[in-house]
Amino acid sequence: MLSNIAFYGAVETGLIYGLVAFGIYLSFRVLDFPDLTVDGSFPLGAAVAAMLIIEGFNPWLATGAAVIAGMGAGAVTALLNVKLNILNLLASILTMIALYSVNLRIMGRPNVALLSEETVLTPWYSLDLEYHQVPVVLFTIVVLVGLVLLWRFMKSETGLAMRATGANPRMARAQGIATGAMIVLGVALSNGLVGLAGALFAQSQGAADVTMGVGVIVIGLASLIGGEAVLTPSTVIRALLACVIGAIIYRLAIALALNADFLGLQSQDLNLITAVLVTLAIVLPGVRTSVAARLTRDKA
Amino acid sequence: MITATDLKLTFGKGTPLENPALRGMSLTVNQGEFVTVIGSNGAGKSTFLNALAGEVMVDSGKIIVDNQDVTKLPTYKRAGRVARVFQDPLAGTCEGLSIEENLALAIKRGQRRGLSSAVKARYMDQFRTSLASLNLGLEKRLGDKMGLLSGGQRQAVSLLMASLTPSAILLLDEHTAALDPKTASFVLDLTTQIIEEQKLTALMVTHSMKQALEVGDRTVMLHQGQVVFDIAGKDREGLEVKDLLELFEKQRGLEITDDSLLLG
Numbered sequence: 001m002l003s004n005i006a007f008y009g010a011v012e013t014g015l016i017y018g019l020v021a022f023g024i025y026l027s028f029r030v031l032d033f034p035d036l037t038v039d040g041s042f043p044l045g046a047a048v049a050a051m052l053i054i055e056g057f058n059p060w061l062a063t064g065a066a067v068i069a070g071m072g073a074g075a076v077t078a079l080l081n082v083k084l085n086i087l088n089l090l091a092s093i094l095t096m097i098a099l100y101s102v103n104l105r106i107m108g109r110p111n112v113a114l115l116s117e118e119t120v121l122t123p124w125y126s127l128d129l130e131y132h133q134v135p136v137v138l139f140t141i142v143v144l145v146g147l148v149l150l151w152r153f154m155k156s157e158t159g160l161a162m163r164a165t166g167a168n169p170r171m172a173r174a175q176g177i178a179t180g181a182m183i184v185l186g187v188a189l190s191n192g193l194v195g196l197a198g199a200l201f202a203q204s205q206g207a208a209d210v211t212m213g214v215g216v217i218v219i220g221l222a223s224l225i226g227g228e229a230v231l232t233p234s235t236v237i238r239a240l241l242a243c244v245i246g247a248i249i250y251r252l253a254i255a256l257a258l259n260a261d262f263l264g265l266q267s268q269d270l271n272l273i274t275a276v277l278v279t280l281a282i283v284l285p286g287v288r289t290s291v292a293a294r295l296t297r298d299k300a
Numbered sequence: 301m302i303t304a305t306d307l308k309l310t311f312g313k314g315t316p317l318e319n320p321a322l323r324g325m326s327l328t329v330n331q332g333e334f335v336t337v338i339g340s341n342g343a344g345k346s347t348f349l350n351a352l353a354g355e356v357m358v359d360s361g362k363i364i365v366d367n368q369d370v371t372k373l374p375t376y377k378r379a380g381r382v383a384r385v386f387q388d389p390l391a392g393t394c395e396g397l398s399i400e401e402n403l404a405l406a407i408k409r410g411q412r413r414g415l416s417s418a419v420k421a422r423y424m425d426q427f428r429t430s431l432a433s434l435n436l437g438l439e440k441r442l443g444d445k446m447g448l449l450s451g452g453q454r455q456a457v458s459l460l461m462a463s464l465t466p467s468a469i470l471l472l473d474e475h476t477a478a479l480d481p482k483t484a485s486f487v488l489d490l491t492t493q494i495i496e497e498q499k500l501t502a503l504m505v506t507h508s509m510k511q512a513l514e515v516g517d518r519t520v521m522l523h524q525g526q527v528v529f530d531i532a533g534k535d536r537e538g539l540e541v542k543d544l545l546e547l548f549e550k551q552r553g554l555e556i557t558d559d560s561l562l563l564g
Contacts, residue, residue, distance in 0.1 A: 157404075157413035160397070164405055167394045170386075174353070175461075176379030176410035 002255055008132040010255040012204060014248030015139035016197045020220040021227065021243035022150060023193035028224070029239065030154075031166040031186045036092040036217050037077045040099025041070040041191040043213035045198030047106040050114055050208035059120045063199045070195020071188040073099060078187035082180040103210050111209040119203035135204045142200065146193065147240050154236045162186050194220075215271050222274055223247035225281040250277075301501070302469045303328045307351055307361035309525075321347040322358065323525035329469060329503055334495050336512040337505045338544075339522035345505045348522065349473050352503070354378045366468040380410020383467035385458045385475040392458030395447030399438060399457065402446050403427050406461035430460050434490065452483030456490055463494050470495070472504040476511075488515065509541045521548060 002010070020038065027035035045066035052062035073095055080091035104110065124134045153159045164172040165182040172179050194216070202208040227246020233239035257265055257273060265273065309322040321344050329335050339345045350356045352363060354375035363371045365381045386392045393402050404418045407426075424442075431439040434456050438449075446454060455475060462470055472491065476484035492515050495502050506512050512519050518532035521544070528551050531539070 153415070155417055155419070156415045157408060157418045158415055160401055160405055160418040161413050163397060164394050167396050168391070170355075171392055171394060172405075173355075173375040174379055174384045174386075174392075175405050175408075176376050177405075177413070178376050 002252075002259055005132050006255050006259065007252075008130075008136050010251040011248055012132075012135040012139060013201075014223075014251035015136065015143050015244070016201050016204070017219055017223050017247035017251065018143050018244035019146060019193050019197035019200070020216060021223040021247050022146060022240065023190040023197075024217070024220040024224050025239060025243050026150075026186055026190040026193070028221070029166075029233075030163055031183055031190075033078075033081075033166070033183060033187060034089045034092070035074070035077060035187055035190060036089065037073055037095045037099070037187070037191055038194045038217050038220060039213045039215070040096040040103070041073040041194045041213075042198040042201070042216040043103050043208065043210055044073055044099055044106075045070050045195030046202035046208035046212060047103045047112070047198075047210070048195070049199035050112045050202050051106055053114060053117050053119065053203070054112065059118060059122070059203065063120060063196065063203075066195045066199035067192045068195075070198070071192035073195070074188040074191025075184055077191070078184040082183055099213075100210065107208065107210065110211070111207055113207045114203060115206045120200070121203060139200060139204075142196075143244055146196075147244065151237050151240055158185075215274065218271075218274050218278055219250070220247075222278045222281065223250050225278065226250050229281065253277075301329065301331050301366060302352065302503075303362075303364040304348075304352065305362045305364075307348070307358045307363070309347060309351060309356065309358045313359075321525055322351065322361075325361070325522070325526055327520060327527060327530075329501060331501055332499050333518055334492075334500075334502045334516040335504070335518045335520055336516040337503060337520050337522060338507075338509055338512045342524075343522040344525040345522055346473060347525075349471050349503070349505055352469070353382055353384055353471055381468040382471060383409065383462040383465075383469070384471045385455070385462050385473065387474040387477055389451035389455040389458070389478055392461065393446045393454050395445065398443050398445055399431070399449075400424075400427060400442040402457065403430075403461060403464065406464045409461075409465050409467075411465075426464075430464065431457075434460070450483075452479050452487060455479060455483075455487050459487065459490055459494060463498055463500065468501065470500050470502040472502060474505050474507055477507055491515070509544050513539055513541070513544070519544075523548075 020042065023038060027033045048069045049062040049066040052065055053059050077092045077095040080086045080094060081088045086094070121135055121138060124138050125131070127134065129137060154163065161172065161177045162182045162185065164175065165177060165179045169179050198213070201212070223246040224243055225246070226249055227242030227244070228239070230245060230249065231238055231242040233242050254270060254273065257263060258267060304325060304327050307322045307325040311319045311321055325344065325348055337345055337348070347356060351358050354370070354373055354377070358371065361371070362369060365378065370378050370381070394405070400419050404420070404423060407423060427442060428439040436453055436456065438453065438457070446457070449457070459475070475491070476487050479487060488511065491504070494500065504516060513536070518530070519536060520530045521528050529547055
C-alpha cells in the first residue's frame with residue numbers, strides 16, 4: 001500500500017492535474033477543439049511564475065502572470081485556427097513547438113530552482129498541519145474556487161454561447177454568436193488554467209523545467225476520460241467534478257502501480273503506462289459494443 | 301423589408317466544376333409578406349437563402365435588410381435581423397443543451413451576451429406559454445435535453461426559437477422536407493399560425509408546388525439562379541400546380557422534368 005507521503009503527494013499532483021483537466025474539458029469537450037498547446041503552456045506557466053518569484057515578485061502575482069501568459073498562448077493557437085484557417089490540431093502543435101523556445105528564453109536555462117524562495121505555499125506551512133498536507137489543503141481551495149467560477153461561467157450567457165459554438169456552430173452563428181471570438185476566448189481560458197497548473201506545480205515541486213510539459217495533454221486527457229467513466233458527465237457540474245476526481249484517481253492509480261513491487265514498474269515507465277491507459281479508456285467502450293454486435297449477429 | 305438586387309455567385313470559379321448558382325437574382329420582400337419560393341434542384345433556392353443569411357458571400361449585388369446594407373456582414377452580425385429554420389431538424393437546436401437553454405440562446409439572438417445567468421427566472425413564463433402553444437407537453441420538460449425530442453418536436457422548437465425575438469425576416473429552408481407527412485403538416489400549420497399571429501415577414505423555400513400555393517401570399521419560382529415568375533394577389537388565387545407548370549413553360553419554353561416538384 002501507499003505510504004502517507006506518497007498518498008498526499010498523489011492527491012496534490014492530482015489536484016494540479018484537475019486544473020489541467022478543466023482546461024482540456026473546455027477545449028476538447030466544450031469547444032470540440034483538440035488542443036495540444038497545453039504541453040507548452042504548462043511549462044510556460046511554470047517558467048513565468050518561477051522567474052517572477054526569483055525576481056522578488058509576490059508569488060500570487062507571479063501565479064497570476066502565469067495565467068495571463070497561458071491565456072496568451074491559447075489565444076495564439078485559436079487565432080492561427082480562426083484567422084489563418086490552420087487546422088486546429090496543427091495550429092496547437094505549432095504553438096506548442098514555438099513555446100519550447102519561448103520557455104527557454106524566459107528562463108534563460110533549461111531549469112530554475114525555487115527551493116529557497118517564497119512561494120504561494122510558504123505562509124501555509126505555519127499552519128498546524130503536517131508538512132505534506134499543506135499543498136493538498138491549498139490546492140483543494142484553488143481547485144474548488146476554479147470549479148465554482150467555471151461552473152458559473154458555463155451557465156452564463158457567454159458560457160452558453162461557447163457551449164453552442166462547440167456543439168453546433170451553424171446554429172450558434174444563426175443565433176448571432178461570433179463563433180470565432182468564442183473559440184479564441186475558450187482556448188485562451190483553457191490554457192490560462194493550464195498555465196495556473198504549471199505555476200502551482202513549479203512552486204510545489206520547487207523547480208521549473210523546460211521538459212515538464214511533455215505528456216501533460218495525455219495525462220489531462222486520461223484524467224478527463226477516467227473521470228467521465230466514473231461520473232457520467234450529464235451536467236456541467238458533474239463534468240467539472242469528473243475532471244478533478246479523474247485526475248486524483250489517475251495519480252493514485254499511478255502511485256499504486258509504481259509502488260507495487262511485483263509489477264516491476266519504475267517511474268520511467270510512467271508515460272508508457274499513461275498512453276496504454278488512455279488507449280484502453282478510449283477503445284474499450286467501442287470494443288464492448290462491437291463484440292456485442294458480433295455475438296448477436298452470430299445468434300441471428 | 302428585405303431587398304436583394306442583382307445577386308451573382310459562382311461556386312468553384314475557374315475550376316472544371318464551375319457552377320453559377322445565382323445569375324442576377326433580384327427580389328424584394330415587403331413588410332408582413334409571406335413568400336413561398338419554389339424551383340427544381342440546382343435552381344439556386346438554398347444558395348439564395350444562404351446568401352440572405354450570410355452563410356455564403358455573393359460575388360456581386362446588394363442585400364438590404366431594413367434599410368441596412370448587410371451584403372458584406374457575416375452571419376452572426378445579421379442574426380439580429382434574420383431568423384432561420386434549417387431543413388435538418390437537428391441543425392436548429394443543440395442536442396446537448398436543455399430545452400430552456402436552447403430557448404435562452406434564442407432569446408438573445410443578435411444581442412450582446414454577458415456574464416449573467418443565461419436561463420433567467422423572468423424568461424420562464426414566456427418559455428412556458430410559447431411551448432404550451434405547441435400542444436406537445438414540452439412546457440413540463442424545460443430541463444430535458446434537446447436530444448431526447450423527436451425530429452418533429454425539435455423542428456417545432458426551432459420554429460419557436462426563430463420567432464422568440466423580432467426579426468426583419470424569417471427564412472425557412474425546406475423546413476418540413478425531412479419530416480414524415482403527418483409531422484410535416486403539423487409543422488407547416490404551426491408555421492402559418494406563428495407567421496399570422498406575429499405578422500412576420502417570411503421567405504419559405506419548398507420543394508412542393510402544392511405547398512407553395514397553399515400557404516403564404518406570394519409565390520416566386522427560381523430557375524438557373526434567376527426569378528422566372530413572381531405571382532401574388534388575384535393572379536395567385538385558385539392557381540393549381542398544372543397552372544404553375546404552364547406558366548413556367550410559357551415563360552421559359554422549357555418543360556419541367558424534376559418529378560419531385562410535380563409529385564410533391
